[in-house]
Amino acid sequence: MKRLKFTLILFLTISLNGFSQTPTDFLSKEFHKERRDLLRSKMPANSVTVVFANPLRNRANDVDYVFHQDPNFYYLTGYREPNGVLVLFSDDQTDADGNTYNEILYVQKRDKRAEQWNGKRLGVEGAKNELGFKMAFNASEFIESNIDFKKFDKVFIEKFNDDYRNLSGADVFDLVKSFKQKSGYDPNIFLSQIKKYVYSNVAETPIESSANVISIIDRMADRSSEIKNDELLNKYKSAESDKLKNEIKQKISLALKPKTNIDLSFLSANLATMREVKTAAELKLLTKAVRISAVGQIEVMKAMKPHMSETELQGIHEFVYKKYGAEYEGYPSIVGAGNNGCILHYIENNKTKVANDLVLMDLGAEYRGFTADVTRTIPANGKFTKAQKEIYDLVYEAQEAGIALYTIGEKMSAPNQAARKIINQGLFELGIIKSVDERHNYFPHGTSHHIGLDVHDPGNYNTFEENMVVTMEPGIYIPEGSACDKKYWGIGIRIEDDILVTKKGPVNLSAEAPRTTEEIEKMMAKKSVLDEFVLPNLDK
Missing domain, CATH: 3.90.230.10 (Creatinase/methionine aminopeptidase superfamily)
Structure with a gap:
């Protein structure tokens, strides 16, 4: 019996200290929480930040690239898997049971079959125990959630690249799609840097100097099809009267101030300051x-x-x-x-x-x-x-x-x-x-x-x-x-x-x-x- 007990102890020791060893020197959960708290301190009242994990990307046929997490998402969460969402609130929120919270992490669901092929997932309990989140849910629950993003004065996100595939389950494609629907996101109201530059020149230049602006439009149109095919800019160029030019100028000025609570600059600017x-x-x-x-x-x-x-x-x-x-x-x-x-x-x-x-x-x-x-x-x-x-x-x-x-x-x-x-x-x-x-x-x-x-x-x-x-x-x-x-x-x-x-x-x-x-x-x-x-x- 003693020999059996010794063998069992030896086996468990090898299993825990040998076969199951994984790196332990990643950034701590306390580090990531401190980063979230610092970002939250920079957020204005009644605002929310939403950050998405990277998606899986296809290499060829049924082979994907080795997954690499979005650095900003990792910086704020420590989560190293795809198909996640971080929602960070500036102010305390209250759930149906009266509990207060100011952040939620959504993670991909535990799945025995998927884990047999591709390795263990952290899951909800892992997000709580290992990453230190009090509020964590499966990613599918983000899609089903009733978060009203339209009630916030500001919703801070990074620009979407929309370069991910629609896979099965609650993947990044579905998570982003759900967010866009909940928030009323319209990509057409966000101006590119080149369009913002040209629009600003039109808005800030007196009508009597419109010839100078038109030369800028023409020069930038030679470099960018976006400017060349812009309906408002083309109408401005062809307007036959100062009155008509001024009407179009007012529309361009309004386009520089889109009516949306979604902000694409705050998050990247503040994370740049934090990370440098x-x-x-x-x-x-x-x-x-x-x-x-x-x-x-x-x-x-x-x-x-x-x-x-x-x-x-x-x-x-x-x-x-x-x-x-x-x-x-x-x-x-x-x-x-x-x-x-x-x-x-x-x-x-x-x-x-x-x-x-x-x-x-x-x-x-x-x-x-x-x-x-x-x-x-x-x-x-x-x-x-x-x-x-x-x-x-x-x-x-x-x-x-x-x-x-x-x-x-x-x-x-x-x-x-x-x-x-x-x-x-x-x-x-x-x-x-x-x-x-x-x-x-x-x-x-x-x-x-x-x-x-x-x-x-x-x-x-x-x-x-x-x-x-x-x-x-x-x-x-x-x-x-x-x-x-x-x-x-x-x-x-x-x-x-x-x-x-x-x-x-x-x-x-x-x-x-x-x-x-x-x-x-x-x-x-x-x-x-x-x-x-x-x-x-x-x-x-």
């Missing part, structure tokens, strides 16, 4: 994602050989991510050898041999929802040529100058301006451009963006604040056929690091991965654990 400054809990996870990505760069530096393919190098990076328990890549991995490195978002990664080219590697691990963004450019044979080093050192100098400006209160545009000045001067001195003021396409992008739950995290991009994490990524790209010395053709270089803004100055979270040409060559001379990892030849 990281909490201690966020910094812990984001820093780990960055360091994982830096280690990936190190291991590839040691393992890289000219006979390798871009795909193989991508695989080493992503193997390191998985080895550390990262769930995904934060974005499609970029591994571009030679001229491929001059393609900013090159993701084919299908060159079969990197040979003696430079290899630009822009990759980031996603760890517990947080995404790094680290780029290194290294010579496949372990040694920079003179021309490669000239361009690389110029990019490095520009990056160093930019990083130094990641200080509290500094304009976020300052690093880009500093880097651009250095690069233009350097390109001029190398004879690649004819003057420091020449307009060119060798440095076609900005240097700085927030990272977090998105690789391009939302933000206001005004000034640096403490605990922002922002990339610094200058680059120079000289594709084959450029109007310069051929020795520079096919050189594409980007150096990207993730910088934490602190009271003591900038902290480079990805500094573990070598950046200077000397450090890179030294690291590439080291032995790799993968040197002896040889697979059988399947083509013989």
Whole structure:
């Protein structure tokens, strides 16, 4: 009997501590509640926020893409499944039993058959126990609910993309459809940015200056079919009298102030402000994602050989991510050898041999929802040529100058301006451009963006604040056929690091991965654990 009892205890111990182990270092339910409370504090009285989970998306036939939650929905709830809705009220509500509440989470229903095929669902009880919601229901109950969205002064939502399929059950398609019906949502009353711009010009310009406005309409019509085919704008242009023009102008002015309680700007604007400054809990996870990505760069530096393919190098990076328990890549991995490195978002990664080219590697691990963004450019044979080093050192100098400006209160545009000045001067001195003021396409992008739950995290991009994490990524790209010395053709270089803004100055979270040409060559001379990892030849 004692032996049986010991065996049972051992089995339970293994089951609980071995087979059933899952990550425990996600953001806590307290974090998500604090974020909801902060958002609620920004909401005006008698308002409601509605946020939808991401849908499942189809890859091909009966295979879906691996599900990834909408970052804003995850930020506010911690829920990592599709087919959910968060309803957040500014003021306490009262149910039929007299209970008060100020938030409801709707989740996909537990289903034994579905869970047998696709894994366990959290369900209503899980939403309460693990996510900390007092009011949680199955998603189908949102469709059946009697929430009167029209009674609120403001209903805050994000713009619908309407790019989801209608599946069985209470999926996102049905949830959004139900909301639109309950709220009286009409997409036609929401103006696009370009239409808002043109309408504002019409509304604000005196009739006697209508010729100026018409020239703006014509110019924008050449760029946008939406403006070209707009009925009110065309009537304004063809109106034969000032009186008629003024009548149409009044209609356009009214269109700028739609009669609806639905607001598409409040939620995205406030979440951008909240998400651009990281909490201690966020910094812990984001820093780990960055360091994982830096280690990936190190291991590839040691393992890289000219006979390798871009795909193989991508695989080493992503193997390191998985080895550390990262769930995904934060974005499609970029591994571009030679001229491929001059393609900013090159993701084919299908060159079969990197040979003696430079290899630009822009990759980031996603760890517990947080995404790094680290780029290194290294010579496949372990040694920079003179021309490669000239361009690389110029990019490095520009990056160093930019990083130094990641200080509290500094304009976020300052690093880009500093880097651009250095690069233009350097390109001029190398004879690649004819003057420091020449307009060119060798440095076609900005240097700085927030990272977090998105690789391009939302933000206001005004000034640096403490605990922002922002990339610094200058680059120079000289594709084959450029109007310069051929020795520079096919050189594409980007150096990207993730910088934490602190009271003591900038902290480079990805500094573990070598950046200077000397450090890179030294690291590439080291032995790799993968040197002896040889697979059988399947083509013989």
